[in-house]
């Protein structure tokens with residue numbers, strides 16, 4: 001048992017923390033809007049040799065948190081999942097960008113609102129019962145959206161299409177996407193808390209720092225325990241996926257080890273805390289928090305956008321309930 | 332990170348579960364609620380008989396904080412009464428840490444045998460969150476101490492062999508510094524116990540100390556060092572010895588109600604069940620982390636407080652959700668025909684309010700997190 005980062009993970013966290021704060025300050029995040037992709041940052045990240053490496057999901061979650069903390073305008077989670085799945089040289093070098101569609105293709109074969117769909121030239125997803133990969137040029141355009149994320153509709157039936165598996169394989173990749181996304185949301189939440197703590201110490205009203213008011217203190221004090229909890233759950237889910245065991249769900253005894261349940265729980269809990277942390281931090285910035293000029297709004301929009309593009313949390317909770325109480329869904 | 336439990340911890344947990352299953356019977360629960368005394372002596376003794384209580388005492392070297400966590404987490408998940416045993420184990424750890432040879436010889440074997448209970452005499456009628464304003468005092472008279480005052484909320488005092496009593500010994504010193512901890516046998520002349528009944532059946536007590544005369548052998552730790560002794564106790568207890576997973580039995584009861592009432596297929600019900608499962612799981616992970624910090628030589632004080640804050644607030648919210656969903660049946664108490672989950676839905680709603688009050692209120696915990704973890708400026712008063 002080791003419920004903090006291992007020595008190797010600490011090295012990773014430090015290296016990528018420094019990388020992203022150097023290469024992805026909020027000026028870069030802003031520069032990348034509205035598309036939400038910064039090519040120089042992407043190339044610099046490729047040079048860090050993340051994609052070709054044999055990093056475990058747990059290690060990738062360490063890196064994912066640093067990417068989230070920097071609000072990095074690169075498709076980290078999507079590309080991790082697709083490059084682990086396909087291992088094509090162009091993906092591993094970063095010359096190609098991968099995306100995965102959480103939604104199945106519609107009757108016309110269209111995947112709608114695909115995260116990283118605006119910039120990916122390899123998209124994977126379900127078309128009927130087939131899990132397919134499609135290579136086709138990235139549009140580099142998409143609908144204007146809340147998070148300034150590179151979203152776009154993609155066609156599952158045009159381009160170079162290959163069948164790579166079935167629903168079961170798709171679920172596995174989705175669980176990986178959930179876990180990496182959760183790690184990034186932990187980073188967003190931690191960033192929002194740091195921004196809030198810093199701001200309330202600088203801003204004075206009534207002759208004192210607003211951070212000396214108890215209401216403000218308490219609004220922030222609720223957050224660190226939940227952020228730590230989200231990080232632990234994310235890493236437990238990552239370890240469960242890494243180990244590849246089947247696991248079990250003994251809910252009555254609070255003993256859940258099924259990797260897919262854990263991945264779902266990690267995404268839900270991290271989404272929740274990222275949404276709360278950014279909302280509270282923004283609120284304690286007062287009117288400035290609402291202005292474009294301050295950075296907290298960048299975090300606020302990504303906390304929602306990065307999570308909700310994977311789907312409605314209520315639907316995710318119901319899917320989780322089906323895993324935890326399976327007998328109940330039988331007629 | 333690595334979440335895998337060592338094989339010996341898994342075996343230990345299995346044994347703890349078996350013992351709990353054998354002794355935490357419906358009859359024992361019924362007796363607990365009828366008597367108001369939330370303690371199961373047969374269970375305590377059965378755990379002690381296999382050395383499991385001894386292994387849980389901090390600092391004895393028989394077990395470690397991981398076992399301490401496993402023991403109390405399993406008791407809590409099963410819904411077994413654990414506060415009485417937890418207080419005794421915690422104070423045995425304090426005695427091991429700061430006690431005299433004589434105190435150790437008296438207290439530790441009695442606790443590890445699963446026999447003796449020890450209650451906590453900190454709070455007073457007018458000193459709760461602001462504990463250092465307490466007024467119970469001990470004054471010197473020759474080679475004796477004379478204790479006068481009253482404590483409130485001295486839970487288990489009516490069964491305990493000792494009380495650890497925090498009293499003012501030097502009013503001229505700043506408030507935290509003039510306090511001394513006494514390890515006082517409950518049968519010392521001048522000690523009186525009056526019951527205080529609570530909304531959730533559990534009995535606690537008011538205790539009175541009237542010219543109680545004891546020698547120096549009853550001082551636990553240093554004279555005027557009572558606040559430090561209490562900090563040692565808190566550091567053992569925080570977040571590892573129960574109180575961080577009350578939602579587990581709630582979820583079991585709620586799922587039982589959902590099945591029994593054929594509401595289990597309703598999306599609104601299923602969504603709430605899933606939410607509570609997630610919160611319970613996170614609370615368990617945070618608790619496990621506190622245990623791991625303690626096992627690695629750290630002091631998980633703040634981490635434990637954050638866990639208690641999160642877990643108790645989540646439990647309170649969940650108990651409300653399920654009572655509302657159960658509707659009128661969620662109002663019916665134990666033994667009433669038709670009561671949701673045999674009365675447990677009603678009971679959890681009645682019990683949950685106390686969890687954000689005792690062991691440090693949510694507000695006091697948030698104050699501590701804000702100042703000591705987030706480094707925010709001293710609160711404006």
Ligand SMILES: Cc1cc2nc3c(=O)[nH]c(=O)nc-3n(C[C@H](O)[C@H](O)[C@H](O)COP(=O)(O)OP(=O)(O)OC[C@H]3O[C@@H](n4cnc5c(N)ncnc54)[C@H](O)[C@@H]3O)c2cc1C
Nearest residue numbers: 451452453454459460484485486535688689690691692694
């Ligand atoms: C069932 C039960 C069992 C207990 N068992 C024991 C025991 O065995 N031994 C023992 O010593 N004690 C015990 N206690 C006492 C418990 O620790 C206290 O109730 C608790 O510390 C709160 O103190 P209080 O009740 O005096 O409330 P108060 O301190 O009067 O608080 C009332 C309200 O004011 C808020 N408040 C107070 N100060 C602040 C502040 N600075 N900022 C913001 N809000 C504030 C509190 O959060 C609370 O909501 C028990 C209590 C109960 C109910």
